[in-house]
Amino acid sequence: MSVDVYLGLSAIERGRAVARAARRHVHLAAEPFVVVGYHLPGDPGAPIGLLYGTRREQPTVIGVGEPRDPKLRFAQLAQFAMALNGYVAQFVQPSASSRRPQDTRVRMGGPQLIVANQATAQWLCDLMGRRLRYLRSEGDWPVHPSLPTAGAHLSFFAGQRVPGSSLVLPLTEVLAQHWTTGQLAALNANIASQLAWISDPDSLEEAERALPAGPVPDPEWEALELHDAIKAYGKLVESRPAQANRPMIQAIDEALRPSWQACWHALDLLADLPPAERTRDRWSHDVHQWNRHTERVSAGTAYFRKRPKQLQVFRYLTRLERLTADLNREMALDDPLIMAGYVASGEALSGDVVAVDLSGRPPRLQVRPHLPFLRPIGTDVFWHPPQAADVRSPGRPPVVSLTMTGTTTDGDVTFNVTAGAIQKKLHHRLPRPGQQVVFSPFGPRDYHQDTLPAELPWTHADDQDGER
Amino acid sequence: MIFRDARERLVHFRGDFPAKPLDARRIAGLLDAPGCMRRQVIDAASVPMKDLAPLIGCREPRQSSYALQRGVRFEQSVTSNAMSFLLPLVREQLALDVREVREQDLSTVQVRTQFPDLDRDALTDHRVRTTRDSVAQMLAGDQRAINLLRHPYLVLTLGDMPTYLEPDLLAYAASGTLAPIEIKSFPCIDGIADPAKTAEAARQTAVYMVALCRLVENLGQPSSRIASQGLLVMTRDFTLEASGSLLDLRPQVRRLERVLANFPHVTQLAAQIPTAVSLPALPSRDTSQTERTAASAQAREAVGALPMRFGDGCTGCPLLDFCRGQAQREESVAQLGTQAANMCGDVSTVSHALALTAGTRTPTTAAEKAVAEELRRAAIAVQLAGAAA
Incomplete structure (x- = not known):
């Protein structure tokens, strides 16, 4: 859009990012759960370590001294799982009563997962969720019971990574929605450089040399610090097993602490923006989805399909289209700077x-x-x-x-x-x-039932001779 | 100096810099290179990126050793044990009726153990010849022919150098077609793999397929003897077990054939290749600091003399830092990406564009007028929004 180009040119001229939105279009929870982490390159099922927590001064750090050892991995991840389960537990209704008025349930709020970028969101929610939810706490390879529960929650978050939802916030995407930098869009995926453009342009060069915020570590760091930490683990695991993970925890803390701080800095910048009006309704919908999930978990019926059927895929795509259109409409109506794009293009x-x-x-x-x-x-x-609004139809x-x-x-x-x-x-x-x-070209909200066509289009038809 | 041929220009441009033939990944990268003359000339001159990029000040792209280790382990486990893990995939997915495995390993390591006295060129020749003979045998329907050929060596002539390509495996059964098999260690979870990595693997396998087509034609056989689908072997879910998927390579092969038929655009490139500059010799460990600095300066001048097209695709190129620095110094609109560059067209600098927007510069051509109009509308809309906010 011409407004994007114009703002980009202004950003280059000023040497600093310019505002792309005059309002904040995501909900910020009072107490979010921030996670940054690394996994072994090429092996998303092998985390190296995580920093996580709800308070910026006190992240919890876990490290897997030998990332390729499954027993050690799940033992360490159990700590993370317990913390995640504990965090979301405060947003669970004490009794699954749907007779409770909508207001109280929304006031109880919902959980919010904050990650640095889209790749971490996909790794943590989609992949780790999938990995953890099928683990069993009895049987041949038992793991701590918190792990499958955490996997179920992460899989729920994975299904909610849709336009308009604030349950999972990949910060680089949210920042790009609200500020325009003067660099290639792909380079904005580095949260440190994006923040430098927004609040401290003099630190840009340093920001570009910063270690990645995850989920894949820098190859040099991997060859040096990671390699040393794994060797140290190997040496200590026999003689002093309680200390064996310490070198890895320290390496992870040093590598990821700047990205941890960057996440909180990004949240501060977003909190300074006035909230957009329609954000509240979207968050209510998020909380509603969360409540449905917790009801299913407590009833034992939380079921996630591994590979969705064609009909589900079609429904999902239709839902995404509708959510995208709704979000564009709501953002334009809430925010004059977003509406400016439509004014410039002549639609408004x-x-x-x-x-x-x-x-x-x-x-x-x-x-x-x-x-x-x-x-x-x-x-x-x-x-x-x-x-x-009219009293008659609030x-x-x-x-x-x-x-x-x-x-x-x-x-x-x-x-x-x-x-x-x-x-x-x-x-x-x-x-x-x-x-x-x-x-504007945006009329009253459409409240259609999601209708399916009589025949699924050919792109979604089932192959008679097996999967494509 | 008078240059008769663009090839001569390319050789002159390369100067004393070492030449390294392209590999499958770089050839596949030709499909990505978005019309950037700089990349095309460097590729056409067979200049190794790995050595050039750090010389002109770019960050050295380094591969993860853990990822490489995992890849090697996976490949070994798949092809070991008389291919016991690979066979079910070959039978099922490629529908090749391979009863017993008659495999031959043509990798450098293996051939060296058999012929320890061969030097590098002779080794290459031997591998190429053996591959050719084995494929000829396979296609002739010889009952004792190999049906799984490991690390065959194929030749593809590009530019002024023959390129040697080494697919992981070639599979064949008596009545079937010849199919390339690629083993990659990225995961396929519940039947779904990362689309970007799969696409890259597909493009790479397509390059092998093109080389295979040339070989088969050379042997006088119709190209229908080559399967239109290749097999991609990936790890299953989060384990190191093998899971396979067919890749329909016909579209990639068609695109590649077209690109390669025009490569290296010899007559079109000719005018663009600067004649006054050339690359220096690659500094070795013993070169002094002054020589190193001089070499770096010469390389920067040479690469800088090639016209570039900066855009969104540049983040995948090893020369990103160099070209981005140039775009910043030139104040180019392309710093914002391909969409902005396309919208502004001939208005190529930021100050030019902003001056047209503010009205401090009057547009002279119709294109400038259009750009000025569009940007001015945007500026006014933003200003109005600012007043309303």
């Missing part, structure tokens, strides 16, 4: 109201646009009046629909009201002459 109209004609039916408006509005006659636009803010009827010789645009303010008692919703308005 920003202007001053010149005249309001209430004599006829339907009412008519004449608007002087700030930028030439080049849409054809018959274009539908919508006006969201910035007043308190969940549904009023929306006025307008249709473009023509342009005057001065370049003003004329509209007819088509819905939402035709009746005389609703005329107060219309803007006054002299008022600055933005008419």
